[in-house]
Amino acid sequence: MKALFLDAPGRLRLGEYEESASPDHLRLRVQAVTICGSDLHYYKEGAIGSSVAIQPHILGHEFSAIIDDERGAAFGFPMGTLVAVDPSEPCHHCEWCERGEYNLCPNVKFSGSAPIHGALREVFYARPESLFKLPAGFDSADAALLEPLGVAIHAIDLAKIRLGATVAVVGAGAIGLLLLQLARVVGASEVHALEPLAYRRELALRLGADSAHGTPQEVLSATSGRGVDVVLEATDSPSGPESACAVARIGGKVVLVGIPDGDQFTLTAAQVRRKGLTIKLSRRMGHVYPRAIQLLAQQRVDVKAIATHHFTLENAPQAFVLQAERGDGVIKSVVHLED
Numbered sequence: 001m002k003a004l005f006l007d008a009p010g011r012l013r014l015g016e017y018e019e020s021a022s023p024d025h026l027r028l029r030v031q032a033v034t035i036c037g038s039d040l041h042y043y044k045e046g047a048i049g050s051s052v053a054i055q056p057h058i059l060g061h062e063f064s065a066i067i068d069d070e071r072g073a074a075f076g077f078p079m080g081t082l083v084a085v086d087p088s089e090p091c092h093h094c095e096w097c098e099r100g101e102y103n104l105c106p107n108v109k110f111s112g113s114a115p116i117h118g119a120l121r122e123v124f125y126a127r128p129e130s131l132f133k134l135p136a137g138f139d140s141a142d143a144a145l146l147e148p149l150g151v152a153i154h155a156i157d158l159a160k161i162r163l164g165a166t167v168a169v170v171g172a173g174a175i176g177l178l179l180l181q182l183a184r185v186v187g188a189s190e191v192h193a194l195e196p197l198a199y200r201r202e203l204a205l206r207l208g209a210d211s212a213h214g215t216p217q218e219v220l221s222a223t224s225g226r227g228v229d230v231v232l233e234a235t236d237s238p239s240g241p242e243s244a245c246a247v248a249r250i251g252g253k254v255v256l257v258g259i260p261d262g263d264q265f266t267l268t269a270a271q272v273r274r275k276g277l278t279i280k281l282s283r284r285m286g287h288v289y290p291r292a293i294q295l296l297a298q299q300r301v302d303v304k305a306i307a308t309h310h311f312t313l314e315n316a317p318q319a320f321v322l323q324a325e326r327g328d329g330v331i332k333s334v335v336h337l338e339d
Contacts, residue, residue: 003121004316004335005056009046012317017058017121025125026072028065031082031140033119034307035319035333036062036148037173037236039112041259043320049263053114060118060335061087061111064143067131068123075128083131084143085124086289087111103154103284110284120316122337132289135297141310141334142296145303148332149292152178154285155257156186159230163187166228168219169209170244171235172200174306174332175257177207179232181301184208192219192228194243199329207305216246227252234258238265245272245279253278306331313337 003017021027039059041048046055067081077083090097090105097105112118134143152175161167167188169180172195183191193204193212201212211222220227227249233240235258244254245267254277272279295301308331311319319333 001122002313003058003117004060004313006042006053006059007055009044012043012320014314015056017117019123019125022125025127026067026075026077026131027069028083028085028124028126029068030119030122030124030337031064031066032144032337033060033335034062034141034144034148035060035323035335037175038259040236040320040324041261042114044324045261047114048259051114057114058117058120059112060120061113062144062147063087063119063124064140065119065124065126066338072128075131077128077131077133082134082138082140082143084134084146084289084293085111085119085126086130086132087119087147088284089127089130100286103286120313120335122313132293134293138296140336141307142303144334145307145332146289146292146296148174149178149295149301149303150285150288151175151257151282152182153288153291153295155179155232155234155255155282156182157286157288158280158282159232159253159255161186161188161230164189165230166190166192166223168192168194168228168231168244168247169204170194170231170233170240170247171237171258172197172204172212173234173236176232176234177204177306177331178301178303179234179257180204180209181207183232185295185300188230190223190228192222192247194219194247197326200331203305203331207302216243219247223247223249229253231255232257236261238262241265242267245275245277248275248277250275251277253280255280255282257282307334309333311335
């Protein structure tokens with residue numbers, strides 16, 4: 001089968017890959033894979049923190065697939081069923097799994113995260129419990145985008161936004177734009193976007209932001225100097241968390257979702273301490289796929305607006321270049337493996 005391999009930072013190639021069938025995994029034909037910020041970290045840096053890609057490595061963890069295994073019917077997945085695939089396989093035996101904190105499992109096997117190969121290939125094998133059947137009307141890109149929507153839902157859960165709270169979203173990439181919409185769903189009275197790129201600010205306004213600004217000072221001005229109750233940070237910038245803390249009100253809450261380039265960020269201690277901020281870090285997601293599916297089915301979140309560019313597997317390297325350079329108004333690229 002064909003697969004897209006990362007041979008070195010900045011170097012991708014199409015090649016052949018074979019994987020033996022597993023007795024407890026179903027065979028899937030991959031339909032669509034969306035490019036995540038973490039994929040870009042591997043593409044640009046070859047690693048995310050201590051997770052170093054041992055090349056050649058197959059990226060991709062936001063994806064949909066069709067059941068291509070007759071055994072699927074026994075689990076409620078007949079041949080040809082379109083499914084969303086949870087890329088995470090926790091161990092179910094560690095202290096954190098026993099607490100239900102599967103997103104924190106230190107033994108997790110996560111597709112596309114080194115050394116586990118991801119979904120940018122024609123055939124994938126997954127456990128039945130990782131699969132989610134979709135209602136009528138979902139297409140393959142919708143299904144793939146349930147994974148980043150799930151990440152955003154988990155961050156919103158951590159934020160515990162109260163009805164009528166004021167919110168700022170720092171970073172209007174794909175996750176930030178989903179966070180913005182979800183903040184509205186859970187009852188925020190005001191949502192402000194902080195984003196340096198003008199085209200992303202424009203999209204943030206279209207998706208429901210009350211205002212969109214290029215600097216923390218502008219957000220503070222928009223809130224009469226007070227700042228906001230809750231800040232959701234979703235950038236890849238080492239300065240993103242500092243900006244998030246700058247626009248939080250005294251006694252406010254900050255949830256850090258983004259992964260910074262270089263795997264480091266700094267905070268001004270006096271600002272964080274004197275404001276008495278509560279800072280939480282969000283990692284992946286819990287069991288949220290059913291909620292994500294329901295939100296899309298009810299059209300309460302627009303994921304199609306963030307799927308701005310579409311590619312085949314053969315020209316998928318262009319998707320990585322485009323997203324890394326943030327060219328042509330890109331938010332999220334979708335790689336389609338079948339028509």
